Amino acid sequence: MRISFLLHNAYGIGGTIRTTFNLAEALVPRHEVEIISILRHREEPNFSLDPRVRLRPLVDLRTERDDPRHLRPARVFPAAEYRYSQYSALTDERIAHCLATLEADVVIGTRPGLNVHLALQGPREAVLVGQEHLTLDNHPPGLRNEMRRVYPRLDALTTVTHADAATYQRKMRLPGVRVEALPNSVPPPALPPADPNAKIVVAAGRLVRVKRYDLLIRSFARVAAERPDWQLRIYGKGEERDRLRALINELGLYNNVFLMGAAPAMEAEWVKGSIGASTSSFEPFGMTLVEAMRCGLPVVSTDCPHGPAEIITPGKDGRLVPVGDQHALGEALLDLVQNDQLRASMSQGALVNSRRYDPVPIIEQAERLFTELHEVKASGRRRASLGARVGARLVNRGHLVRDAAFAAAVSTMRTVRRSNR
Known part of the structure; x- marks a missing residue:
């Protein structure tokens, strides 16, 4: 096609x-x-x-x-x-x-x-x-x-x-x-999975208010207080950059939280971390969640409409917390940071569960949808064409019938005229 x-x-x-x-x-x-x-x-x-x-x-x-x-x-x-x-x-x-x-x-x-x-x-x-x-x-x-x-x-x-x-x-x-x-698909990573022992939390997306990176930074302050050897890396660019930079300085997190700028090839950055994070107030799908999970990162995410709840299985490959809840977010991050065994187990869960977003099954679904609709439309065109041809034949046949009847009537009139002479 x-x-x-x-x-x-x-x-x-x-x-x-x-x-x-x-x-x-x-x-x-x-x-x-x-x-x-x-x-x-x-x-x-x-x-x-x-x-x-x-x-x-x-x-x-x-x-x-x-x-x-x-x-x-x-x-x-x-x-x-x-x-x-x-x-x-x-x-x-x-x-x-x-x-x-x-x-x-x-x-x-x-x-x-x-x-x-x-x-x-x-x-x-x-x-x-x-x-x-x-x-x-x-x-x-x-x-x-x-x-x-x-x-x-x-x-x-x-x-x-x-x-x-x-x-x-x-x-x-x-x-x-x-x-x-028809969910978004994410190809399998070309790089080996992330190391669950890496002491880095990774987030990615546009630096805009709806992503609530301010909430993530404030929540990470608790992690940094108890585990100062951990980092938070935020990838992306946008209008919130200066405000977020000021917040990092205000909280004294300049040795723990880094605004990394845009990275078109995020796969190489995901695998450097061991936990993914998403704090959006609204997320129609959650492409970054799937990308992180495909690289072996369990994800801590706000339970915003609509995507995260369909992507993350709490306790298996990540955690869901209420939207805007700084305390719950900090607790969930710290729990994964402090529990190496849990983090490793969820890493494996993320790798396995995210395979459903592999392009193969999703492309099969898309092709099936396109093919079925194409066949229906082609069938409709064939029926319309057949109907047009049948209609034309009926019209032509009608002309023939009317012409034959007219010829018969003329012949009869001529016979009557001859007999009356």
Whole structure:
């Protein structure tokens, strides 16, 4: 099959980009795959990509940022979508042209605004799949209303958790749209598993408020007080960096807590630690949790909606603590820090339990979904074509019957006329 992904910006850093690259690379050995990046701001992507996957940008911000069309607001991309300010009349135009000329069997949108474009402008002969990488409840009412209006034109909608799939089925009216949970996949690490004896806690993600790294740093202060030989390393960049740096200095943790900056190849950093940590107030999936576990790190995480509870099995491969509970988080970290045997046991549990996010079963699920939808759509086209041919034959037959009846009537009239002469 020919499979195309619509991605906001393949040249940035983020979980949606990573999981799209992972899925595209897993599909490309058996399919023709391309990623259409709406925006581009640098020469090469931050993440490596299999050269067999075609990467095609639509708007290059390095040369087109000041294009008059890019200074006018978008009309198709929904205004309630939080990326709206980055879209414009130029992106509307490029996306519309791309979809109108796209030759694909399956087209996949990767965020609500692009799913709206896909629903309204996607090629009707292709299978149209919208992906949800956040959660339905995370979207403002205006965006949910727009999704409710146009999403019925999609063939399928996938979510990254079963909980969010259930929410879509319960709250949205999407007749005829197949809603299915399709978790993100994480390839097996190329490096040996982490050493459970390493005295390092690792966290990774954007330095933004929702990640609550301030809570993690404050909680780690208790660990550092009892075990000053341990470190906390936080990877990522973002608007919270200066505030977090000030907090580290205020708590006197400058010898224990380190802001490491962005690391596109996080695998090499996970394996240096022995515990993973996530303190988000909201996490639609939890890509970093799976990455850490695949490297053999048990993870201490807040039990936020929706992903962590579906990923972590408490007591087996990690711990779940209430959102915002600094004391519980510090207790859970310190328990793992002080118990070498427990940490080693959970390390093995993390390696085993995280295998369910291997690309193989998830790609099999994705291929099965795409194939079934493609066959249904092809069958519908065949029925429509057959119906059109039968209809044409019936019309033609009707013409023949009417013509024969008319000829018979004319013949009868001529016979009557001759007999009356």
